[in-house]
Amino acid sequence: MKRIKLEIAPGVETEFVDRDRALAQVVEWAERGTRFPVVIFGPEGCGKTAFLRQAAAVLRDLGYDAIYVDAAHLHFTAHTDVADVVKRLIDATAETSGVAQLKLANLAIDIVKELLARWGRRKVAILIDEAFQAIGIEKAGIYVKSLLNLIEYPPRSYERIVAIAATSEGLSRREISRHRWGRLMMMWNMPKEGFQRLYEKLPGPKPPFEDVWRWTGGNPSALAVLYENKWRWDDAVRAFLEQRGVAYIIRSLTPTERAWLEEAVGDPDTLFAREKMGLLNKLVEINMVAEVMGRYQYLWVDEPPPERDPELGVGRNAAWQTPIHREAVRRALREV
Numbered sequence: 001m002k003r004i005k006l007e008i009a010p011g012v013e014t015e016f017v018d019r020d021r022a023l024a025q026v027v028e029w030a031e032r033g034t035r036f037p038v039v040i041f042g043p044e045g046c047g048k049t050a051f052l053r054q055a056a057a058v059l060r061d062l063g064y065d066a067i068y069v070d071a072a073h074l075h076f077t078a079h080t081d082v083a084d085v086v087k088r089l090i091d092a093t094a095e096t097s098g099v100a101q102l103k104l105a106n107l108a109i110d111i112v113k114e115l116l117a118r119w120g121r122r123k124v125a126i127l128i129d130e131a132f133q134a135i136g137i138e139k140a141g142i143y144v145k146s147l148l149n150l151i152e153y154p155p156r157s158y159e160r161i162v163a164i165a166a167t168s169e170g171l172s173r174r175e176i177s178r179h180r181w182g183r184l185m186m187m188w189n190m191p192k193e194g195f196q197r198l199y200e201k202l203p204g205p206k207p208p209f210e211d212v213w214r215w216t217g218g219n220p221s222a223l224a225v226l227y228e229n230k231w232r233w234d235d236a237v238r239a240f241l242e243q244r245g246v247a248y249i250i251r252s253l254t255p256t257e258r259a260w261l262e263e264a265v266g267d268p269d270t271l272f273a274r275e276k277m278g279l280l281n282k283l284v285e286i287n288m289v290a291e292v293m294g295r296y297q298y299l300w301v302d303e304p305p306p307e308r309d310p311e312l313g314v315g316r317n318a319a320w321q322t323p324i325h326r327e328a329v330r331r332a333l334r335e336v
């Protein structure tokens, strides 16, 4: 299987590393098609985009016309020889109007319909990245429904359709799970072994891997941030804290919420209690904490995180997205 090229940090090229189980899952989807659109949630920077792009390449190798669209950032990759499709995607991503993102998200669906109806393709894959960010969380459900319609009421008979959407908008999960239109799955940061291989790709002297693991929890984007901060953990946390306005968030909390947050720094599962749901939602909304599903293999793309990992801030029901997120909150709580 050919692995796509990625840039983990400016000037540092790697190929797509590890995620073997996830890629085997793609092959399974390719063999049967996805009966429901697969909707993948995961922490920011855990590797969803890298995975979708690698998955598109895998699907192409398996005979699919595969369209990858990053609606929020107006990017696409089209594994098809239908020039008209490519041209329309180029035009759509060149557009600068305020609704360009929404249009691109919808165009992706139209294009799959056309690949089936007009171009007679029998195996088509649509991979949508950050669609809900582009179209608004309240429309996430409807969007997944239109993906499902594509599968259930295609414009013409087909052999197989694979539809996958990925998002780091934790809150859209509520919107999606109200209906049975999609198959909700989660993806987590990288497992330790694979992550070590990525760590080894970074040039120059570096701190011991065990330290980097504790600091990043296997999140490739956190790894890149550390690298760019010359491996200075304090600077990486500080930059995160300032850029994300963590102090502002903490000031907006009531004294009770603040006490709960302090508790959650020690153990995120403490947030999973009725009276604390408001705070949990707030932390999910600002992408600090993720609500995590049970560790059943069929709910997870690639390897699920461990049941609990207090060192990395992973609980059974809730988890800090990475140790950097947790550390930024811990520091801001001390300072504000």
Ligand SMILES: Nc1ncnc2c1ncn2[C@@H]1O[C@H](COP(=O)(O)OP(=O)(O)O)[C@@H](O)[C@H]1O
Residues within 6 Å of the ligand: 006, 007, 008, 009, 014, 015, 016, 017, 018, 019, 042, 043, 044, 045, 046, 047, 048, 049, 050, 051, 168, 198, 220, 221, 224
């Ligand atoms: N399996 C992987 N192998 C190599 N690089 C990866 C892998 N997963 C992620 N990366 C790199 O880590 C960074 C963050 O990943 P990305 O896919 O953008 O995360 P997400 O979409 O979940 O926010 C990117 O630079 C990406 O290229």
Ligand SMILES: [Mg+2]
Residues within 6 Å of the ligand: 048, 049, 050, 129, 130
């Ligand atoms: Mg992404």
